[in-house]
Amino acid sequence: MTVLEIQRYLPESDQAPRWQRYEVEGEPAWSLIDALGYIKDHVDPTLAWRASCRMGMCGSCGVLVDGVPRLGCEVFLRDLPDRPARIAPLAHLPVERDLMVDTEGYLRRLRAVEPWLQPSDADPVGPVGERLQTPAQQAKYLETAQCIGCMLCYAACPQVAVNEPFLGPAALAAAHRYLSDSRDHGHARRGSVQGLQGVWGCTLVGTCSEACPKGVDPAAAIQREKVRGALSFVPSLFVRGEDD
Numbered sequence: 001m002t003v004l005e006i007q008r009y010l011p012e013s014d015q016a017p018r019w020q021r022y023e024v025e026g027e028p029a030w031s032l033i034d035a036l037g038y039i040k041d042h043v044d045p046t047l048a049w050r051a052s053c054r055m056g057m058c059g060s061c062g063v064l065v066d067g068v069p070r071l072g073c074e075v076f077l078r079d080l081p082d083r084p085a086r087i088a089p090l091a092h093l094p095v096e097r098d099l100m101v102d103t104e105g106y107l108r109r110l111r112a113v114e115p116w117l118q119p120s121d122a123d124p125v126g127p128v129g130e131r132l133q134t135p136a137q138q139a140k141y142l143e144t145a146q147c148i149g150c151m152l153c154y155a156a157c158p159q160v161a162v163n164e165p166f167l168g169p170a171a172l173a174a175a176h177r178y179l180s181d182s183r184d185h186g187h188a189r190r191g192s193v194q195g196l197q198g199v200w201g202c203t204l205v206g207t208c209s210e211a212c213p214k215g216v217d218p219a220a221a222i223q224r225e226k227v228r229g230a231l232s233f234v235p236s237l238f239v240r241g242e243d244d
């Protein structure tokens with residue numbers, strides 16, 4: 001039997017979050033999402049959480065498992081400790097209900113970096129209008145393009161916890177993805193990336209990259225944008241005024 005202690009918060013009746021204990025007669029191969037589904041179907045229909053694809057693609061089932069940000073579909077009962085495991089909503093984001101967090105803060109940060117391709121009509125196009133790119137050019141951003149928006153990196157980032165305007169790991173990794181794309185011309189529209197709420201707000205703790213379930217390395221992406229910003233600043237040091 002697996003024992004889960006789940007953080008509950010029902011805004012209509014709870015003044016503050018509380019822990020509730022559940023016993024699950026599940027198979028070792030069950031995922032945490034299977035166990036939460038069992039509880040909802042057979043024990044307590046009021047329990048709320050998010051999940052969709054159940055295969056590590058949609059990014060909707062992020063929770064803290066004993067304080068560690070994980071995708072619920074990638075945690076299996078066989079891997080949980082013999083003692084009760086504590087399941088809580090992702091840290092650093094407002095809790096809507098039980099294990100569900102409000103995603104608006106993350107989406108607002110993501111929108112700020114305009115994470116979509118901004119091409120130029122002057123660029124060459126292929127026979128059916130496609131924007132041409134070599135495999136080497138694609139390789140420059142392919143890693144960061146694997147992001148599924150699960151927000152585990154936000155729950156792991158100590159700067160997100162203390163610096164609310166900070167754009168955070170995934171949004172800055174998304175900015176790096178487009179700023180590194182040979183087909184993109186949106187550099188001037190992503191000025192917030194080079195600020196204290198952008199890459200310069202990162203203190204390089206690196207826990208975002210450790211938490212990422214898709215192999216994205218937001219910490220490295222942020223440092224590369226710091227280098228890009230510093231290099232673009234250098235030429236301005238050599239511009240002479242009229243009186244010089």
Ligand code: SF4
Nearest residue numbers: 147148150151153212
């Ligand atoms: S960078 Fe990784 S941890 Fe962060 S949102 Fe994207 S997939 Fe999730």
